[in-house]
Amino acid sequence: MERPIRVVVAKPGLDGHDRGAKVVARALRDAGMEVIYTGLRQTPEQIVETAIQEDADCVAMSILSGAHNHLFPKVVQLLKEKEAEDILVVGGGVIPEDDIPGLLEAGISAIFTPGTPTTVTIDFIRENIRKK
Amino acid sequence: MDIKAGLLNNNKRAAARLITMLENGIEEALDIIKECYHLTGHARIVGITGPPGAGKSTVTDKLAKALRKEGLTVGIIAVDPTSPFTGGAILGDRVRMSDLSTDPGVFIRSMGTRGALGGLSKAAHGAVKVLDIFGMDYIFIETVGVGQSEVDIVKLADTVIMVMVPGLGDDIQAIKAGIMEIGDVFAVNKSDRDGAERTAAEIEAMLDFNKQEDYRPSVVNLIARDNVGVDKLLEAIENHRAYLDASGRYRSRKRDSLRTEVIEIFKENVIRSVARLEEDTNVLEELTESVLERRIDPYTAAARLMDSFTENGV
């Protein structure tokens, strides 16, 4: 039996819009994935604990508030501390071009800026999760 | 990762991985459960069911927080429907339980129904065992109260809470057939809304019809969102448990549920053995062919299949 890929879709930071995250969540579901949707204003600690308890293959985060340079790497760092760095981390939202290399350097596997077709995100997740 | 050692040493990652392995039917996972089964039986298992949006997750969140205040640990299994078309699911119950995520004494696991025959029930059984071995004092299972598979899961529970909301009216009529009977405690959530007293009265009236001789389910008005009435609900759960213990029903309930589980596992093993036998012999295909040509009937075919089983020592 083919097991579904499990993705935690999280919205860290203080901005109050999760429309983008919901669009991604639905697209991933429609691609046959199990999406654990966590809602607004998640702290990195909450996201990492959720990913661990849910045995997620991937954490997908979206940020509009501009706090990505702090929050995305923080999630990667906490996953490392919990020996869960094998969980794929991807990010999206309003992220300036100039910030992307630094985020990739910090261990975020991909950044999807607005306008990226959801199929690109889906394919990236499928191809890059660790095979269990 | 040594999953068994992790499970016994409070490592959530190990517990989480074991649940996944059980969900995906991986054999090694069963071995770990076999080795640790003697550690189960500690947790009190509470089913939370009711119509979509009734507030089941909010109720679960508040109950868990109340129990944590008493120093008890809590596991939560939250089930949401899998899309029958894509096999995907959006599991959204954690949205109402965000504060619990980082509590070391809480473990929350979301699960899709994944459609397949008894598949959910098997996965939920597995997750309950893992969380029980993990040492949780309470385990909550949230499911939407529609359909047979949900009813099956809920049978796992020692106590079932039916979460209702005011103004269901006709829905209560629809729900009552078969499903009303499984409620041990009724919570009328969203009692901040009009009609809460009437809904409670309607439930009471229905309970008059379903009289059990020695236990009558409590009906509790609740505003889970504002944490109002949660202590009363907890008390009703305790009362039901006290009744189960005092009446000997606890053991008989467990016995029933374990018997069902053994039969389910047995059936599954038989089906798997047929598949394995078929790989070597084609006996099922040949028997089917004979039935198709009306040389034998399906009953005889099944009996012969059984014979070739015993012959092959399966």
Ligand SMILES: Nc1nc2c(ncn2[C@@H]2O[C@H](COP(=O)(O)OP(=O)(O)OP(=O)(O)O)[C@@H](O)[C@H]2O)c(=O)[nH]1
């Ligand atoms: N007015 C009112 N709203 C409530 C109460 N409790 C929960 N809600 C709201 O009801 C909505 C649904 O709550 P959930 O806890 O997600 O309900 P659920 O039964 O778990 O929903 P599903 O899992 O989707 O079936 C949310 O918007 C809650 O804030 C309450 O006591 N009063």
Ligand SMILES: [Mg+2]
């Ligand atoms: Mg819910």
